[in-house]
Amino acid sequence: MRTPLCAARLDEEAFVAEQPDSDLVMMLALQRRIDQHLVPTKHSPATSDNYSNPEQHFFSDLISAAQLVRLSWPDSARFAPSSAVADLIARHVATWTALRENRSPGRRVRDAWAAPKGPAECGALLLAADTLLGDRSQDGPALRERIQPLASAAFTRNEANIGAAFRRMDVSPDLSRALAQRSLGFNRAGGHHHTRQHVPSRHCHFGIEHIPALSPETWIGGHFGDLTSLWDPGEVWKPRHLRRVVSLKLVEMAGGGTWPQCAVILGIPRVSAQRSLTVLKRSLLPGGLWPLLDTAVEIVAQELGAGALHVDFAARRRTLSTWQIPVEDLAALTVGLGRLANAESSLTRTTATALVWARVTQGDHLHSPSVEALREAQRSTKALVSAIGQLQTPSNRKGTRLRFLQRINEYADGLARALDEGRSQLKRQYPLASWRADHPAFAAESYSSSPLT
Numbered sequence: 001m002r003t004p005l006c007a008a009r010l011d012e013e014a015f016v017a018e019q020p021d022s023d024l025v026m027m028l029a030l031q032r033r034i035d036q037h038l039v040p041t042k043h044s045p046a047t048s049d050n051y052s053n054p055e056q057h058f059f060s061d062l063i064s065a066a067q068l069v070r071l072s073w074p075d076s077a078r079f080a081p082s083s084a085v086a087d088l089i090a091r092h093v094a095t096w097t098a099l100r101e102n103r104s105p106g107r108r109v110r111d112a113w114a115a116p117k118g119p120a121e122c123g124a125l126l127l128a129a130d131t132l133l134g135d136r137s138q139d140g141p142a143l144r145e146r147i148q149p150l151a152s153a154a155f156t157r158n159e160a161n162i163g164a165a166f167r168r169m170d171v172s173p174d175l176s177r178a179l180a181q182r183s184l185g186f187n188r189a190g191g192h193h194h195t196r197q198h199v200p201s202r203h204c205h206f207g208i209e210h211i212p213a214l215s216p217e218t219w220i221g222g223h224f225g226d227l228t229s230l231w232d233p234g235e236v237w238k239p240r241h242l243r244r245v246v247s248l249k250l251v252e253m254a255g256g257g258t259w260p261q262c263a264v265i266l267g268i269p270r271v272s273a274q275r276s277l278t279v280l281k282r283s284l285l286p287g288g289l290w291p292l293l294d295t296a297v298e299i300v301a302q303e304l305g306a307g308a309l310h311v312d313f314a315a316r317r318r319t320l321s322t323w324q325i326p327v328e329d330l331a332a333l334t335v336g337l338g339r340l341a342n343a344e345s346s347l348t349r350t351t352a353t354a355l356v357w358a359r360v361t362q363g364d365h366l367h368s369p370s371v372e373a374l375r376e377a378q379r380s381t382k383a384l385v386s387a388i389g390q391l392q393t394p395s396n397r398k399g400t401r402l403r404f405l406q407r408i409n410e411y412a413d414g415l416a417r418a419l420d421e422g423r424s425q426l427k428r429q430y431p432l433a434s435w436r437a438d439h440p441a442f443a444a445e446s447y448s449s450s451p452l453t
Contacts, residue, residue: 023082027123030130034062057172064169064179065129066115068147070096071154071162079132079146080124088124092116133175147178173200200256205305208255209314212362213266215246215300223296227289238283240364241276242293248273249297250304267317267367316361316419321369325353325411333407337400351387352408359412360419365392 037058069076073093080086096116116122132146155162166179177200220228220243231238251262263273284290304310330349334342342348350370358365365371365388374381390396391405 023084023124023127026081027127030123030127034126057170057175060169060171061133061175062126062129064166064171064175065132066125068150068154068166069125069128069132071158072150075153076128076132076150079128081127081131085124085127088118088121089128092118092121092125143174144178147175151179177202200252200254202253202301204254204301206254206301206307206310208251208265209312210304210310211247211250211254211266212311212313213247213268213367214240214243214362214364215250216362217243219246219300223299224293226292227284227296230289231283238279241279244268244273244276244364245280245293246297246300248277249294250301253297253301267363269367272364272367311420313361316416317363319419320357320360323353323357324370325349325356329411333411334404337404347383347387350384351391354384354388355391355405355408356412356415359409360416 037055069079069089070093073089077086077089080089116125132150134143134146151166171179217239220239224242224246227242228239247266248259248262248268251257251265252259255262255265257265259273259277260270263270280293281290284293327349330352333352334348354365354368354370357363357368357370366385371381371384374384391401397405
């Protein structure tokens with residue numbers, strides 16, 4: 001027969017704790033786990049900063065969870081495995097709360113984050129914390145569902161610096177994701193954000209470099225039909241706002257951070273990103289449709305992660321940041337199109353450059369280097385934006401305008417292939433004296449580069 005646990009304090013005589021045997025078994029099991037982590041072992045190497053071994057953060061996670069249980073009490077009482085454990089935590093919280101409330105005005109309690117002095121209370125608090133954490137390697141989404149209500153209660157009821165203190169803790173990426181305060185799928189943009197909070201919101205098998213500023217229309221058409229079908233067929237800007245927000249969410253999934261930080265990564269001006277979010281909020285929130293957006297983005301992330309090849313859009317953006325379409329290439333593109341596409345016009349060249357950049361990088365032509373160069377020089381962008389708009393307006397896509405746009409798109413697709421193949425020197429393989437219908441893919445093999453002027 002197993003000898004029952006006495007729960008006696010060895011530093012006091014004739015004292016036996018009145019603790020249920022089942023609680024003692026759980027506390028001792030947790031104590032053994034703690035002891036095991038105190039013994040130096042060779043940890044398995046981490047694959048990256050964002051996917052490190054959870055065991056490396058055992059103590060920091062346990063301490064953070066214990067503080068969260070204490071700060072959110074009694075909301076956290078459901079994680080106490082028994083009423084006896086809950087009573088011990090409640091007794092500690094009452095003493096701790098009184099200590100904080102009786103402090104002198106303007107003074108902090110020095111041991112506000114200290115562990116309970118009583119071993120039974122300390123064991124109870126750690127046991128509830130361990131229950132709250134659960135198996136972090138198996139139930140990341142479930143961990144966030146457990147953590148978020150407690151985090152909300154703790155941050156609301158306590159001093160403003162409590163949230164900052166949690167952000168500074170060196171916890172595991174899983175717990176960091178669970179603690180992050182979010183709004184509509186993004187980390188909240190307000191307030192101070194510590195670098196340790198900038199972790200991806202999910203495990204991704206793609207990187208931020210694989211996300212374009214505007215998600216490709218094929219992604220939108222394949223997964224967002226439930227949303228786009230609700231919009232007016234003549235609506236031009238909502239789909240563009242959707243493409244931008246989807247890209248922002250994918251960057252947040254793969255790289256973490258707030259939506260303004262994601263916008264910087266993609267080269268999207270903050271005001272444009274904010275406008276897109278506002279438009280979608282007004283369109284989706286009243287009807288409770290935002291979850292459809294989240295679900296569709298998750299499907300895109302899964303498919304993107306499962307893909308064998310990923311396009312490095314960041315590399316494309318870098319390479320074309322100072323690129324301008326060569327005059328001779330533009331001349332070949334405009335052959336037979338008359339005055340509509342005058343190759344000698346600087347406006348035509350800048351227009352073609354912006355359109356090629358937008359297609360290759362899957363970016364917004366309004367944020368292309370050609371347009372931004374005019375803004376930086378404090379020159380009007382009206383003529384350039386108007387010229388691009390005339391080509392892209394669906395009602396204008398006919399006749400010579402349509403042929404010019406088709407040629408630009410073929411040229412851009414060929415340039416994209418060349419960039420992905422890593423060609424550092426893009427040279428012609430045969431002359432481009434004229435547009436040749438028997439060589440529809442001529443653009444794939446005929447480029448040169450020159451500085452943006």
